[in-house]
Amino acid sequence: MSMELRRETFVLQKLRQSTSRFGQPYTVCELHDSAGQVWPAYAWQRFPHPTLWPDGVEVLATVQERSFGTRQVLDVLAMDLAALSDSVQGKTQPQLPFPEWLVSQATQPRLLRELWVQITLMDDPWLCHFNQRILHDPDISLRWVTIPASRTHHHAEASGLLRHSLEAFRLLSKSPQMSLLEWDIARTALLWHDVGKILTYPGGTRRAAEGFLVPHETATAEVLAWHLAWLRQRAPDLVTALKLHWYPPRHGRPLMPGQIFVEACDRVSAALDSRQQAFQEEPAWRQIGTVEGPGPASRFWRLREG
Template structure:
């Protein structure tokens, strides 16, 4: 085993060795092994990524679990372990974990945010809204993005708890990326209603500003997010604005259909309440899925 390194980051935990490092506790569970022994399953993170951990206390596993603060920064000592052997998947066998107070760590080591220029991304949103020719759709987009409170939340929110774009301003980054993919689709298929597609892109995930609660180091589901999910919340937010603005039904039905079907066929089990049936709904689904899947692998590595 190689020499223990102090204060190393997740991105470097790719070989068997001992560590003493600081991480945010993202999640914690009690689990039972095949031999009947209880252990603690943990998820840790820093600004470079996430890693799973396991702790095998000789007794009082539940008391130890209770003492671990989800969302708090801790110092852990343990051994980096490849499991299964040869898989390239590393986790940490935790020997000791101690919660830290402010002043005992540098917050910049743990804040995960989009690496894209935020002002540039916001500029893309504003340019898109300006380019929309359908006045009803433009009015709808402005009712959201010209609202200072909504815009601030949208530009800061993560796009997920796990998987893709799960960091501050991840929702903004994801939306602009889906928009770019959709623009290419409109070049390939000029028959698409670009105003309708781009509006669907901009609004399909807006419910995520209510789906998650988060701070600088931790993302978790809000109670509303757990009960309703972002697809319903997004649709409900848009429907409320549509009613207030008196958007024509032939426009509102197509737009709400895009939002409700953007996770693809109902049979996928990904949350859509109806299969995508219009060209714009199909385009949104695949643009959204491509961005999410590619980003997930870029962030978290090849699935094994």
């Protein structure tokens, strides 16, 4: 038995919260090391993240081995996401592996794989890595790939937010007047323009009070704060550019035309899905369709076929 602290990479399994007989919260999990050994592991505190990380997440943990009856177990003193550790962040050309653990959480895994390919093809390495980091962050991505985009309006099914974000992303074609960097900025802004909704749907499908009272756009930078801080240390102008795409300028017209693309692609994606709902159960001859709320009903007109 070694009483020394060690820090190494494990694959996390069976993470859960528990409570001692004295009422103190603690965390239990299994840690699979690189040699294939499975360690029962305990952290003597409540899990410090809002989301319990799923099976398969790779973690970088500081642990201490001890005896527990006839078994050897690990006490966990610190546990971080291995993909977002300092050793990875320092790369000049940052690339992260595909988060396989996230696929099992999404009801439409094909969309997630398509999105990952599109991200890896981005020209700017920092924006590529910024997007990959967010998908590797369970506190954001687990909810982002599972919640609806709205309660009743558009993309209202499970994983609707993922589908809406990818559909809008596809719509943003590169204009000849845009540089590759401007295109990457606009697509990144579009991809995460609704990420604040993970705070408005904390339980999955039921909207919290914040979702009714506060525009979800105000939460974008709050949700992405850790990753924006990481990006600011490396390319501060990219953070400014993203915020210019998310929030209206103080004076007059947008300072970057990409903001107009972001707004337009968001609205077109929502309108196409709402129109499909409006006519889903209507006879072919009907030309007017309606989708109710929130707010005023959305009405659509269509041409007659033939």
